Amino acid sequence: MHRPPAAEAEIADELTAVRPGLVAGYTGELPGARAAVLTRLWRGLAHEPLPWIVRRDAGGGGLALWLADGRRLRGPRADPYATDAYVTQVWLDGTAYDDPARLMTDLAVPHSALFAAELGHSVASLALSRAGRGDQGNHPREWPARDWEWEQRVVDGHPFHPGCRSRPGFSAAEQLAYGPEHGPLVELVLVPVPAGECLVTGVWPGWLREAGRVVVPVHPWQAAHVLKRTGGRRLAAHPLMALRTLALPDGPHVKTALSARLTSSVRDISLGSVAASAVLSDFGQAVAARTDGLLHVTRTLGAVAAGSPDLAAVLRESPEEYARPGERVVPVAALATTGLPCSEAWLARFAGLALTVGLRLLEMGVALEAHGQNLLVVLTPDGNPVRLVYRDLADLRVGPARLARHGLPLPELPARMVTDDERALRRKLFGSLVAGALAGTAGSGPVLRAALESAVRDLPRTPDLAALLHEPLPAKALTLMRLSPRTAGDQWAELPNPFRVEGR
Known part of the structure; x- marks a missing residue:
């Protein structure tokens, strides 16, 4: 038996002090959390262009990866679209590993030590999340x-x-x-800043202003660890999936700066994104107006930056604004918690709706970052998907040439968002929507293939659809990106085309 990784032991020790009643549940969840993270890591090792993997051999129901130094890593065949934790063990030169952090440490490739620490945090936090969910369960x-x-x-x-x-x-x-998975009520810290020191766009509400000052809602973690502020007025809010975005009691959502690395990124709010927020919001409305009511884009109400990405906030509409009586607006990432059967027919309807909207906007020159957090689906009372809602426009990609062909003017956007590179535009949409939102909902390659085959039958035969049908599917190379800290921007993998993928 090896000693528990540092992150697992650290959380256990802290729980003993602050929530002793959770220790047993946390410990019991650790094996499943290790398998869940190991499955995600194995997907990256099996499919991403990692420079120290020189050959991949599939056969006998398994997969062997040959490393540049001659070592061999073996595990099960890797379905890039599977969401169940099916990898419980892999073997590096005959030694079994069930812990992703220990595996990454012993791989000893460039930057693996830092990534191993992140994997350890991921396992420990996931076990804590599962232990702390109480008796609500995943399917209320x-x-x-x-x-x-x-x-x-x-x-x-x-x-x-x-x-x-x-x-x-x-x-x-x-x-x-x-x-958010622990269901807390978070008290945002209200920080007043002289108005002359703030960049404000849109309409910053009167209740977040006082004499000559703009009041910025700040996440309490940010206030304590980055701004070193204590005291002051507070505002209760409910944290959302993004953790730094919270729902205020009267409906609007507030995105706060959070200078901590969560998943892959430090969640600050750049001055450029604040400056562009009103223009982006208007552009989103103009684009949504061309979808025959199939898509709504949440409006940005106002944004503020007090001289630094560390002290900034964005207010935007709640997606609930676009629900009719009896309807629910559900983030795609939460669809598994609805209790819907998610039959092949239901998945095909949802995929057809999402691809109709995504491909129509792509044809116009707008590539959505339509992953399971940004993309929401409007469900009728009996669970049918009828419309989509999209939020957070900060990661769009916009093609000027395509916009011009459709009579849409190019707004003044940050340069990183503007490109006529067809590959970049398709990567943005297909990597987030198909390899992300739809794959995550389907849960396996064969199920995704069946849903897509039905969904595309009635779609217009455009060059973009042809690329989706016949080329490898782009997906962010999430493991490669974490092992390449000096490389800025997204890096990409090419996954087996879902229309030809086989079962594990």
Whole structure:
């Protein structure tokens, strides 16, 4: 028996002090959490262009990876679209590993030590999330009445990222206090800043202003660890999946700066994104107006930055604004918690709706980052998907040439968002929507293939659809990105085309 990894032991010790009643549940969840993270890691090792893997051999129901130094890593055949934790063990030169952090440590490839620490955090935090969910379970009988309740049902985080629950810098007490899956009420710190020191776009509401000052809602973790502020007025809010975005009691959502690395990124709010927020919001409305009512885009109400990405906030509409009586607006990542049967016919309807909207916008020159957190689906009372809602426009990609062909003017956007590179535009949509939202909902390659085959029958035969049907499917190389800290921006893998994928 090897000693428990540092992150697992650290959380256990903290729980003994702050929540002793959770220790047994946490310990019991650790093996399943290791398997969940190991499955995500094995997907990356099996399918991403990692420079130290020189050959991959599939056969006999398994997969062998040959490393540049001659070692061999063996495990089960890897379905890139599977979401169940089916990898419980892999073998490196005959030594068995069930712990992803220990495996990454012993692989000893460039930057593996830092990534191993993140994997350890991911396992420990995931076990804590599962232990702390109480008796609500993943499939409650009744649908929530409020949007934030859907968000808090998502326990396991990103379905494919090995750092699905990595929260370094958060103690066990802070995870219980701020993690949406634990169902807390978070008290945002209200920080007044002289108006002359602030960049404000849109309409910043009067209740967040005082004499000559703009009041910025700040996440309590940010206030304590980055701004070093204590005291002051507070505002209660419900944390959403993004953790730094919260639902205020009267409906609007507030995105706060959070200078901690969660999953892959430090969640600050750049000055550029604040400056562009009103223009982006108007652009989103103009684009949505061309979808015949199939898509709504949440409006940005106002944004503020007080001279730094560390002290900034964005207010935007709740997706609930786009629900009719009896309907529910559900983040795609939370669909598994609805209790819907998700039959092949249901998945085909949902995939058809999502691809109709995504491909129509792509043809116009707008590539959505339509992953399970940004993309929401409007469900009728009997569970049928009828419309989509999209939120957070900060990661769009926009093609000027395509916009021009459709009579849409190019707004003044940050340069990183603008490209006529067809490959970049398709990567953005297909990597988030098909390899992300739809794959995560389907849960396996064969199920995804069946849903897509039915969904595409009536879609217009465009060059973009041809690329989806016949080329490898782009997906962010999540493991490669974490092992390449000096490489800026997204890196990509090419997954087996889902229209030709076979079962595990």
